[in-house]
Amino acid sequence: MPDSALDRLLEDREDPAWVAARWEDPSTQVLGVNDRSGVSATPDQDGLRGIRPGGPYDPEHHFLIGAVDGVPWFALAATPEGPSSSLRVLGGVLPETELDIAMTAVAMVNWHREAGFCSRCGTATNVTAGGHTRVCPGCGAQWFPRMDPAVIVAVLDEEGRLLLGHHVGWEDTRVSILAGFVEVGESLEQAVRREIMEESAVALASLRYVGSQPWPFPRSLMLGFVASARGQEVRADGEEILWARFFTRAEVTAQVADGSLTLPMRSSIASRIITAWRDGEIGVEEPAAD
Template identity: 35%
Template sequence: MAATNIFAGLSLVLDRVSERRDQQAWIAEQATHAGARYLPLDPSGESYLLQDTEGLRWLSDAERRELFADAEVSLLGIAGERPHFLLSLHEGAPLDMLEERLGARRIGLREAGMRLGADEAGLFAYAKGLAHWQRETRYCNGCGAPLRRMSAGHRMQCTNGACARLHFPRTDAAIIAIIEHEGACLLGRQASWPEGRWSTLAGFVEPGESLEDAVRREVAEEAGVRVGEVRYHSSQPWPLPASLMVGFTGTALGRSIDLRDGELADARWFTPEQIAAGLADRSFATPTRLSVSYQLLAHWLRARAGLELDALTAGSIA
């Protein structure tokens, strides 16, 4: 069984209680629950990591009231019978002071995904995605009037009574795919990447397009390779800032490569043996473990050659 993608699997531990988000009395009761936990996120989307352990620095309700009584609060859900909230810190908050006060340091989501356990990494990603939408969605796109938060932070409504349009969190769908042809897989690299790093191809889904068609279009646009059969693999929340990565495997109709749009610096076909040899002599670097791209490559190597990517990399990648 393939490993769960980083930031994914949160439903196994968290009940988002979406059906109770409009029950204001219940929300208020959860906010003062003895076990309530608040995850502070600064305006850049960073949170706080405990100095001595690999864990997030959650605030209690008492700490939240003392330090940030005026900060916006949004319900994330219930985990382990404890309410979990997002605490959105405002511009101008004494962030450096807070690090010393909490015995913690600020941490971004990319680093957190590599350091934290699956549950906290998933909660951080969830909170960051929700906070980003809240910051970016302040005015009605219908009439321009200010919006007000509703449903414990998960919905906005236009304050113009003649409009009253509702706004919901958005996620930008993107595909990412490992394409194979007769024992080799297609990987590409961008000019800005570290030397030797290769990854699967990816791109955003366009309006009126299925996910499978997006795979075929993106691979054709970036590498000039025509793709036939496309199969779903897995997905990954990617709130950097607001995407959902949907992973696929696919089969190419041929190996001709044409870097027509200039997005990629290079694209090549690799056999499992070439990847293993490149990892051994450090001429080949995989995508970061943070990304579903790593899991797609791991799945392909295991299925086609019985090779385990974790063993091949032996801790040599970020």
């Protein structure tokens, strides 16, 4: 995946005076995040629309995302004047750096909306580190933005076919690779094997990590894997996954073309993994030599 040019300013953001000065910087851009997690966007909804800061710096509501080529970016919980758009729309068209800015802005704003009080003693917390930490004045506890790990898996059978499933509540044609949250005390590898078995009754022979993506709906970190299936029998659980089966590349191409299959949005790691499989970049691994 392409690299992002966003500098998160890990050391500088610890200095409140320095962060406040960035708000006053004439080049500073602000990204508004509304109550539906939409962000300020260009009229054509193909890019972010930075807004100039208005009013004095407020550390409780102005959150420093980082800087790109020296230009500071802040996030603000607000309904932006002018056009806005969702990450589900923008994610498929934004370059990696702008996507990084937008994902971080939405994740930070949503966290602050829910983290106003200390989980230990109930005292109202104060924002520090440019919005990346909340500190409790009552018991001294520090709180940081949460990210919940989830696994998403491309399961391939011995012929290189890809397991795609249809989730409850999706429109009739939509499919994706299978995914689920990691449970407490569980390793990523255990979560992959459990989720695939629960949702499709497919046992796995091997698996490997391929990449990750933050997904702030509400605060997930999607961890992508490719796995080899033991056998070709599939039994969807009928609760989360209504149906699932293995598809060849030709079948996916034909059914996407005629509208009988709809794949995940381009901004998602699911789309990236499926695209890599369709392009032949992901396939069945050769068994290791003895």
